[in-house]
């Protein structure tokens with residue numbers, strides 16, 4: 001099989017050194033392994049700019065959605081009510097989760113190309129005194145739009161609400177100060193901007209709020225509090241942990257630091273994103289979002305050609321060494337290109353050359 005690089009929002013292209021870490025079958029109850037778990041938990045707190053007295057990290061088996069479901073089903077109690085702020089498929093997935101667990105909620109839903117306005121959130125919080133929690137997505141990977149978690153977090157704190165963020169596709173690629181933003185629970189996963197391989201999610205939690213959630217969980221395996229209690233003692237996971245994935249993730253965290261941390265990684269992603277959007281525009285392929293709300297994580301491109309076939313485009317690009325992503329909008333023909341992962345300016349230039357060829361072929365038919 002011909003190899004290709006991933007320009008998708010995760011799993012993404014990882015370094016060979018990260019992949020090589022997985023060539024070792026580690027014992028789970030061994031002290032060396034528990035130390036790795038504990039070290040990862042500490043490193044994540046550091047990335048989030050919070051200290052061990054106030055915050056803690058819980059690692060959770062499964063993909064990112066398992067982490068989101070763990071938080072929603074463990075933290076929002078029977079008497080509580082959550083305001084979900086949505087403008088894409090991942091926000092809507094939170095509602096699906098809430099329905100499964102019969103959680104009391106209200107929604108502020110915006111169009112996919114609109115950043116939810118903080119004043120609207122405030123109006124709802126003023127009117128509905130029953131609301132106890134606010135939850136939203138940071139980078140909506142559906143489109144690549146970047147939501148203002150800082151503003152919504154501060155408003156949530158002003159009204160003393162618990163604020164929860166799905167920062168799956170942004171944490172590690174965009175600097176987030178949890179405490180400054182008023183975030184009580186933040187969820188991300190191993191295979192996004194930290195550039196590890198898929199297999200677990202992690203939750204950075206305000207300890208006081210986590211302790212308050214004791215006994216509220218609606219599921220055994222996703223019980224966030226229980227997972228924390230088990231892990232916090234000595235780094236032992238409650239159930240089988242994804243050992244190979246953990247080793248790779250630990251390496252990926254060290255490589256993030258070596259790159260210069262989140263700031264340096266953000267710079268690389270942002271620079272690549274800018275080059276990509278500019279070059280595509282020259283080819284007549286415009287991005288779906290306005291520049292000021294576009295994240296450096298993933299870009300949705302419009303393909304306003306009558307005979308658009310994503311599969312045809314995908315196969316052509318793949319033949320030339322890159323895998324792109326389908327669009328997720330229903331009303332317009334789009335496709336997406338991810339920026340995250342071990343991708344450099346050279347890749348973006350290569351990719352745009354490939355697109356130039358593709359556009360030329362389409363025009364001459």
Ligand SMILES: *Cc1c(COP(=O)(O)O)cnc(C)c1O
Pocket residue numbers: 009010063064065066068090137139140141166167168169189
């Ligand atoms: C990737 C992602 C998720 C989780 O998806 P999984 O397929 O479960 O890993 C959740 N929210 C956002 C915003 C994402 O980008």
